[in-house]
Amino acid sequence: MKPPHPSSLERTLGWFLVVVMGVSVANVLWQVFTRFVLASPSSYTEELARYLLIWIGLIGAAYAAGRQLHLAIDLLPRAVSGSTGVGLQVLIRIIVAGFALGVLTYGGVQLVRITLSLGQTSAALRIPIGWVYMALPISGVLISWFSLRDIGVLLKEPREP
Numbered sequence: 001m002k003p004p005h006p007s008s009l010e011r012t013l014g015w016f017l018v019v020v021m022g023v024s025v026a027n028v029l030w031q032v033f034t035r036f037v038l039a040s041p042s043s044y045t046e047e048l049a050r051y052l053l054i055w056i057g058l059i060g061a062a063y064a065a066g067r068q069l070h071l072a073i074d075l076l077p078r079a080v081s082g083s084t085g086v087g088l089q090v091l092i093r094i095i096v097a098g099f100a101l102g103v104l105t106y107g108g109v110q111l112v113r114i115t116l117s118l119g120q121t122s123a124a125l126r127i128p129i130g131w132v133y134m135a136l137p138i139s140g141v142l143i144s145w146f147s148l149r150d151i152g153v154l155l156k157e158p159r160e161p
Contacts, residue, residue: 007066010066010067013062013066014063017056017059017063020052020056024049024052024056027045027048028045031046031049044124046124047122047125051122051132054132054135058104058135058138059135061139061143065096065146066142066146068150077089077092086157089150089154093150093154096147100141100143101140104136104139104143105136105140107136108134108135108136108139108140111130111136112136115128116130
């Protein structure tokens with residue numbers, strides 16, 4: 001199955017990642033400037049860089065899943081064709097959706113709920129840590145959505161006998 005044309009959701013995710021990556025680069029440049037030029041390192045830049053990297057990694061994984069650019073070991077799916085190949089592709093996407101819903105979405109919601117209820121905040125930025133962890137359930141929902149969408153596309157494609 002070749003990747004579909006980017007949907008508006010994928011384009012939005014792509015632009016979100018561009019903006020967050022730009023903020024991350026500017027943040028790290030500011031960190032280097034304050035450390036080496038001003039000789040007075042900024043107190044928040046290291047923490048912000050860490051949190052932005054979490055969001056880039058998790059939302060980037062969802063974007064890659066939507067565009068079918070994610071890493072995959074596809075020796076077996078390439079070796080199988082016809083309806084058996086389609087069935088294997090559907091099974092793989094069901095497993096991915098199950099992982100994303102169970103671990104990323106459910107586990108992420110629990111983590112966000114616990115950290116927000118405890119009032120845990122970051123050391124330098126003083127923001128609720130739950131906001132940082134919100135990337136987990138968001139990416140889980142997105143990966144699940146893309147997996148289910150791909151299952152629908154696979155089931156609608158004409159098959160060879």
